[in-house]
Amino acid sequence: MTANxxxxxxxxxxxxxxxxxxxxxxxxxxxxxxxxxxxxxxxxAGKSTLMKILIGLYQPDDGEYLLNGRPIKFRTPQEAMRQGxxxxxxxxxxxxxxxxxxxxxxxxxxxFRRWRVLDRGAMRRECKAILDRVNLRLDPDTLVRxxxxxxxxxxxxxxxxxxxxRYGAPNPVMIxxxxxxxxxxxxxxxxxxxLREIKKEASIVLISHRLEEVIENSNRIVIFxxxxxxxxxxxxxxxxxxxxxxxxxxxxxxxxxxxDKQRIPAPNERLRLENVSKKGFFExxxxxxxxxxxxxxxxxxxxxxxxxxxxLLGVARFDGGRVFVEGKERxxxxxxxxxxxxxxxxxxxxxxxxxALDFNVADNINMLVLRRLKAHGLISPRRERxxxxxxxxxxxxxxxxxxxxxxxxxxxxxxxxxxxxxxxSGVNILVLDHPTRGIDVGAKEEIFKRIRALADHGMSLIIMxxxxxxxxxxxxxxxxxxxxxxxxxxxxxxDAKPTPQDVIEAIV
Amino acid sequence: xxxxxxxxGAGAILRRVKNLPAVLYAVAALVFFVILFSILxxxxxxxxxxxxxxxxAMILLTAGIGQxxxxxxxxxxxxxxxxxxxxxxxxxxxxxxxxxxxxxxxLAIGAACGFINGNLLxxxxxxxxxxxLGTGGILVSFAYLISPVATSAPFVPPSRFDPLDVVNGAWLxxxxxxxxxxxxxxxxxxxxxxxxxxxxxxFYVGSNVRMSWLSGVNIVRTKNMAFMxxxxxxxxxxxxxxxRQFSGYPTIGATYILSSIAxxxxxxxxxxxxxxxxxxxxxxxxxMGVLQNGMTVVGVDVYLQQSLLGALIIVxxxxxxxxxxxxxxx
Numbered sequence: 057m058t059a060n061x062x063x064x065x066x067x068x069x070x071x072x073x074x075x076x077x078x079x080x081x082x083x084x085x086x087x088x089x090x091x092x093x094x095x096x097x098x099x100x101a102g103k104s105t106l107m108k109i110l111i112g113l114y115q116p117d118d119g120e121y122l123l124n125g126r127p128i129k130f131r132t133p134q135e136a137m138r139q140g141x142x143x144x145x146x147x148x149x150x151x152x153x154x155x156x157x158x159x160x161x162x163x164x165x166x167x168f169r170r171w172r173v174l175d176r177g178a179m180r181r182e183c184k185a186i187l188d189r190v191n192l193r194l195d196p197d198t199l200v201r202x203x204x205x206x207x208x209x210x211x212x213x214x215x216x217x218x219x220x221x222r223y224g225a226p227n228p229v230m231i232x233x234x235x236x237x238x239x240x241x242x243x244x245x246x247x248x249x250x251l252r253e254i255k256k257e258a259s260i261v262l263i264s265h266r267l268e269e270v271i272e273n274s275n276r277i278v279i280f281x282x283x284x285x286x287x288x289x290x291x292x293x294x295x296x297x298x299x300x301x302x303x304x305x306x307x308x309x310x311x312x313x314x315x316d317k318q319r320i321p322a323p324n325e326r327l328r329l330e331n332v333s334k335k336g337f338f339e340x341x342x343x344x345x346x347x348x349x350x351x352x353x354x355x356x357x358x359x360x361x362x363x364x365x366x367x368l369l370g371v372a373r374f375d376g377g378r379v380f381v382e383g384k385e386r387x388x389x390x391x392x393x394x395x396x397x398x399x400x401x402x403x404x405x406x407x408x409x410x411x412a413l414d415f416n417v418a419d420n421i422n423m424l425v426l427r428r429l430k431a432h433g434l435i436s437p438r439r440e441r442x443x444x445x446x447x448x449x450x451x452x453x454x455x456x457x458x459x460x461x462x463x464x465x466x467x468x469x470x471x472x473x474x475x476x477x478x479x480x481s482g483v484n485i486l487v488l489d490h491p492t493r494g495i496d497v498g499a500k501e502e503i504f505k506r507i508r509a510l511a512d513h514g515m516s517l518i519i520m521x522x523x524x525x526x527x528x529x530x531x532x533x534x535x536x537x538x539x540x541x542x543x544x545x546x547x548x549x550x551d552a553k554p555t556p557q558d559v560i561e562a563i564v
Numbered sequence: 565x566x567x568x569x570x571x572x573g574a575g576a577i578l579r580r581v582k583n584l585p586a587v588l589y590a591v592a593a594l595v596f597f598v599i600l601f602s603i604l605x606x607x608x609x610x611x612x613x614x615x616x617x618x619x620x621a622m623i624l625l626t627a628g629i630g631q632x633x634x635x636x637x638x639x640x641x642x643x644x645x646x647x648x649x650x651x652x653x654x655x656x657x658x659x660x661x662x663x664x665x666x667x668x669x670x671l672a673i674g675a676a677c678g679f680i681n682g683n684l685l686x687x688x689x690x691x692x693x694x695x696x697l698g699t700g701g702i703l704v705s706f707a708y709l710i711s712p713v714a715t716s717a718p719f720v721p722p723s724r725f726d727p728l729d730v731v732n733g734a735w736l737x738x739x740x741x742x743x744x745x746x747x748x749x750x751x752x753x754x755x756x757x758x759x760x761x762x763x764x765x766x767f768y769v770g771s772n773v774r775m776s777w778l779s780g781v782n783i784v785r786t787k788n789m790a791f792m793x794x795x796x797x798x799x800x801x802x803x804x805x806x807x808r809q810f811s812g813y814p815t816i817g818a819t820y821i822l823s824s825i826a827x828x829x830x831x832x833x834x835x836x837x838x839x840x841x842x843x844x845x846x847x848x849x850x851x852m853g854v855l856q857n858g859m860t861v862v863g864v865d866v867y868l869q870q871s872l873l874g875a876l877i878i879v880x881x882x883x884x885x886x887x888x889x890x891x892x893x894x
Binding site: 390394412413424 | 758759760764771772775777778780
């Protein structure tokens with residue numbers, strides 16, 4: 057990369073080591089005025105580390121950092137903010153039970169002091185103006201906890217923008233780390249509309265796993281892999297498969313979802329829902345799931361698909377209708393009922409709902425089958441170990457041992473532990489709720505293969521995926537829901553997959 | 565973030581030490597205090613004194629082991645004192661008529677108390693801190709109501725076969741019965757914790773209750789069981805106490821509310837739930853027994869003992885409490 061006098065941020069040969077791990081290896085990175093630069097790479101590619109150096113949270117071991125052409129060294133994020141460089145973190149950081157206004161000015165109320173007392177009227181006016189900048193129209197007195205996640209995030213972005221501007225930086229740099237993970241599709245659109253507005257007066261570094269978004273919304277895409285800079289390209293006309301290849305370092309084009317392994321499900325019906333309904337969520341609907349079949353349940357949030365699976369899993373209850381498992385009518389009142397009838401669940405939030413993070417791999421895998429691991433009336437440590445080892449191998453879980461704490465595994469391996477836990481229990485219907493959420497591209501592919509192999513062995517699956525491509529690629533059949541009704545059922549045979557465009561109008 | 569340069573320094577050693585299981589600290593503290601007290605007063609290190617410590621520790625052990633599972637599930641049992649008082653009073657009153665059958669009777673009463681506590685928590689959904697505070701008070705009141713102090717003659721142990729001997733004074737294979745009972749009690753709870761589904765579920769629930777529910781664990785039953793075992797533990801403590809003192813009275817259990825919690829904490833079980841267990845509690849009980857006895861043996865002022873013990877508990881939690889899970893401690 058050549059020195060560019062017009063760049064806001066210029067980093068050269070940035071290196072950072074943690075103990076023996078090289079997190080960043082002589083990385084170059086540039087941010088130009090009024091652009092959105094998409095920074096992509098797998099987990100561990102060094103994106104977050106670089107951003108933390110950018111805002112002064114970490115100090116580089118080596119390298120040059122120029123801001124507006126002058127060498128700079130930030131010791132704290134506060135210093136960086138004064139110079140116009142700030143970040144909105146993935147998890148967000150606002151005080152839930154304070155109002156929007158109080159959060160916006162938290163720690164920066166000084167300018168509103170009159171006679172040692174805060175001028176709330178002026179704060180309110182200023183707050184409205186700040187929110188206006190990102191097209192957010194809401195009452196500054198609303199409590200943050202009452203806001204939907206999307207608006208919360210917009211408030212944070214507005215706040216950061218205001219703070220960066222406050223110290224007079226001519227072209228602030230805002231870093232957004234995975235801003236869309238918590239958002240619904242419509243909200244994502246609103247977010248990016250606001251970002252395009254902000255772009256007129258600032259530069260944005262966008263970190264995201266969702267490549268489609270990055271391509272669509274940024275000006276330039278920078279790709280990292282294993283702590284190294286790999287390549288950059290203009291976003292316009294960028295090829296998603298090419299980016300994925302660069303991120304993963306191996307070919308991924310075509311057959312991404314092992315479509316060639318997709319089989320025609322066995323004729324026997326495993327699950328049948330007859331006119332099941334839940335008031336306020338979805339109207340009476342029926343479908344059946346065959347042995348070895350993958351059904352993609354598709355729909356926006358609010359379409360009723362979430363509530364439908366909740367009812368099926370015993371987390372909520374159907375108001376009416378009948379459920380047949382293997383031809384027998386069943387009532388599902390609790391998760392343990394569902395499990396007893398052979399219905400398992402890989403939840404969207406594996407850390408909260410799928411795992412005991414401070415327990416080891418064996419304890420998590422064996423959890424559902426402890427009864428079966430008994431010898432002479434007591435749980436046998438030997439059989440526990442054997443069962444865990446078997447499923448670690450079966451699921452290709454990369455872990456130093458079965459005694460490793462699950463909290464120390466990567467997201468992909470944690471997900472594999474959750475899947476193994478359910479497989480070990482012998483359920484034959486599995487609901488996968490966004491199984492690749494927050495997982496690297498490489499690990500994603502492994503999960504896809506796993507799902508395919510499960511169906512191949514006769515498991516019946518209901519999946520809800522992060523992207524429509526995944527839904528189409530993995531499913532034998534799609535059931536599309538909208539506003540509580542089934543709008544369409546689409547066959548997705550392995551050799552003749554519909555395109556997202558074919559089905560999108562049934563969804564939105 | 566640490567740099568590679570200081571990985572061999574004091575900071576790294578401290579971090580490594582902090583990563584050790586909490587129970588090892590308790591063991592280290594136990595060894596340290598035994599040596600310390602033995603140096604300060606050689607009489608401390610004698611079979612006679614160990615016998616005394618052992619007996620005190622057995623009572624703490626029985627009360628603490630029950631308590632530790634309620635804490636592992638994320639709850640607490642403040643009715644331990646009430647159960648101890650009530651069972652000791654009932655035991656002393658029924659033993660002349662029922663003989664050894666007074667033992668199972670009292671254990672059943674303890675279990676029933678725990679069952680009530682558990683259901684107040686799981687079905688009526690009253691936080692265990694409040695629910696057991698309430699039942700603890702009620703049980704002490706029952707103990708007063710049925711206590712014969714005002715109305716009948718003082719208790720006279722029967723002369724021929726004395727069921728109190730089961731706990732007190734009697735020896736088997738050269739070991740005091742109280743120790744055998746404590747050992748059996750410990751072995752039973754250890755077995756339940758490690759080798760039964762109920763025991764395991766108590767820990768799963770403590771670590772992640774929502775995940776446990778979604779995985780089909782019966783939360784109501786698991787928590788009820790934890791509280792029932794707490795009641796049984798407290799009842800056992802009540803029986804040992806009553807047998808040793810030849811009497812039962814309504815205030816006998818009062819100190820055990822806090823000392824049972826202290827025992828659990830000293831052993832390194834986390835108040836946040838999901839970690840710790842009966843082994844920790846055994847070490848905690850021994851440590852507590854050694855401290856209480858040792859401080860007296862080396863002549864620490866009785867009133868000062870309380871503050872030293874209090875300070876030690878704070879230090880223990882400081883070391884053992886896993887702050888990585890919570891950013892702000894409430």
